Amino acid sequence: MIYKFNFTKSAKTQQVVDVTAIFLGILVVWEVLTVQLEVLDAFLFPSPQQVLELFIGDLPTIFRGLGSSLVLLSAAYALALATAIPLGLFVGWRRRLFNAVHPISKIMSAVPPIVYIPYAIAILPTFQLASILVIFVGAFWPIFVSTLNATVQIDKTLIDSARMLRIKERRLLFEIILPAIMPQVLTGCSVGLIFSFILLASAEMIGATSGIGWYVKYYSDFGDYGKVIVGILFIGLVVTAVMAVFDRIQRHLLRWQAKYSAD
Amino acid sequence: MLEVKHVSKSFSKDGQSQLVLSDLNLAVGSREFVCLLGPSGCGKSTLLRIMAGLDSAEFGGVYLDDKLVNEPQPKCAFVFQDYALFPWKTVLENVVYGMDVQGMYDKKTRVEKAKEYLKLMHLEKYENSYIHELSGGMRQRTAIARSLALEPEILFMDEPFGALDNFTRMELQELLLDIYSKNKLSVVFVTHDISEAIYLGDRVVVMNAHPGTVHSILDINKGLVRDRTSEDFHLYEDKIMQAFQLVRKQEVEYYI
Numbered sequence: 397m398i399y400k401f402n403f404t405k406s407a408k409t410q411q412v413v414d415v416t417a418i419f420l421g422i423l424v425v426w427e428v429l430t431v432q433l434e435v436l437d438a439f440l441f442p443s444p445q446q447v448l449e450l451f452i453g454d455l456p457t458i459f460r461g462l463g464s465s466l467v468l469l470s471a472a473y474a475l476a477l478a479t480a481i482p483l484g485l486f487v488g489w490r491r492r493l494f495n496a497v498h499p500i501s502k503i504m505s506a507v508p509p510i511v512y513i514p515y516a517i518a519i520l521p522t523f524q525l526a527s528i529l530v531i532f533v534g535a536f537w538p539i540f541v542s543t544l545n546a547t548v549q550i551d552k553t554l555i556d557s558a559r560m561l562r563i564k565e566r567r568l569l570f571e572i573i574l575p576a577i578m579p580q581v582l583t584g585c586s587v588g589l590i591f592s593f594i595l596l597a598s599a600e601m602i603g604a605t606s607g608i609g610w611y612v613k614y615y616s617d618f619g620d621y622g623k624v625i626v627g628i629l630f631i632g633l634v635v636t637a638v639m640a641v642f643d644r645i646q647r648h649l650l651r652w653q654a655k656y657s658a659d
Numbered sequence: 660m661l662e663v664k665h666v667s668k669s670f671s672k673d674g675q676s677q678l679v680l681s682d683l684n685l686a687v688g689s690r691e692f693v694c695l696l697g698p699s700g701c702g703k704s705t706l707l708r709i710m711a712g713l714d715s716a717e718f719g720g721v722y723l724d725d726k727l728v729n730e731p732q733p734k735c736a737f738v739f740q741d742y743a744l745f746p747w748k749t750v751l752e753n754v755v756y757g758m759d760v761q762g763m764y765d766k767k768t769r770v771e772k773a774k775e776y777l778k779l780m781h782l783e784k785y786e787n788s789y790i791h792e793l794s795g796g797m798r799q800r801t802a803i804a805r806s807l808a809l810e811p812e813i814l815f816m817d818e819p820f821g822a823l824d825n826f827t828r829m830e831l832q833e834l835l836l837d838i839y840s841k842n843k844l845s846v847v848f849v850t851h852d853i854s855e856a857i858y859l860g861d862r863v864v865v866m867n868a869h870p871g872t873v874h875s876i877l878d879i880n881k882g883l884v885r886d887r888t889s890e891d892f893h894l895y896e897d898k899i900m901q902a903f904q905l906v907r908k909q910e911v912e913y914y915i
Contacts, residue, residue: 551743553739556743558760560711560735651789657791
């Protein structure tokens, strides 16, 4: 036990060291290519220092943009969670409904949601509503499909075990089936979250007047590539932070599984 | 009194209908331990599921105190071979949950009762463990505690010790007999292990396969078989062996 603990700890330290080394390596190469050797075009490739200065100078604008982006994202994602999971459970549990819906959902989920953006902007009164709709669609399908398939494939003995208790359907769906398929549902949720970010950035680059996607598009139109790089790096940081929070929640919800209970 | 009357059941396999149970009759009295014994494929698990109301008979029916069983009945519990515990709940939560669904007692009493049953199954140290942390024997003890907590009048058990090693199995057999003697309940126990059936059952129902029917019913004098190595124990074993030999002979004649 102690041996295992030490092992994982040192492996973790090793990882931190390695990642930092790679990160610093990239910075050094960047610095050497732009400032020391000047082999890269200064207009397209600003130096690390320039980028950092731009980043600090633009922090207020960036964070305001982040605020408006996160409002869109969380509204759409929450809506997707609140609809996709109950619907997936219900449709997956009703055999006849499943047989009818499954082929339709296969076709609908195959459409890349990005193609809805121009149409959504055309039919909805505000850009906010249009992007919420598109992000919602992008997050909905992976969550719905994973919930649906997991419900259909659930271990029948678990259902029998609950049926022996003469359980009501509502409790069966939410207290037995949902926790049992939680691992697959969360996989769908994590795919849905990544899709949400892709669609958020795409929608903002097409029609927004604020937000992190808009920031990148706006400054690339002016040829201000320093700020473009700032925007790209910032989006990377934001997505990483959100996924880290997601990972925490996942660990908590699946703490009953062997692989998550170790830590 | 649980009565199986003229029950038949067939499954379709590769487009062909296959008779699993054929015109089967059986009665289980109250406070009786009945073992359903037979080779795999004799439909004993299917019969148990029909008796518990988890499956339905194609013809005939199962009656609990003269009432047709068409769904799981109150005061009945089922122990599955692969435990069917809820892995997202702790051991204690697993035991409490069934009582909660059935609206038994208030929350505090449920927890107290659950702890009592866990203690009975020697699991008091594992109340807050998750299922994946338990051994097979401990999992099945949790499943039995969960079933007992429902205060059942009939306990259905589908090869509950089939996946356990010999030592654990014998330990759990003792525990089960102890519980049976101290509680007012009937047990319907499916097994393919001849000595297990003799050791546990008041009656052993020997089943034929293809299709499943009752071959014979053996009353066990429990005073005689407390000792698994006794002569009487072997006598019962021989009787059942003979019964199965008979089954084989019939089949051979059939093929000639």
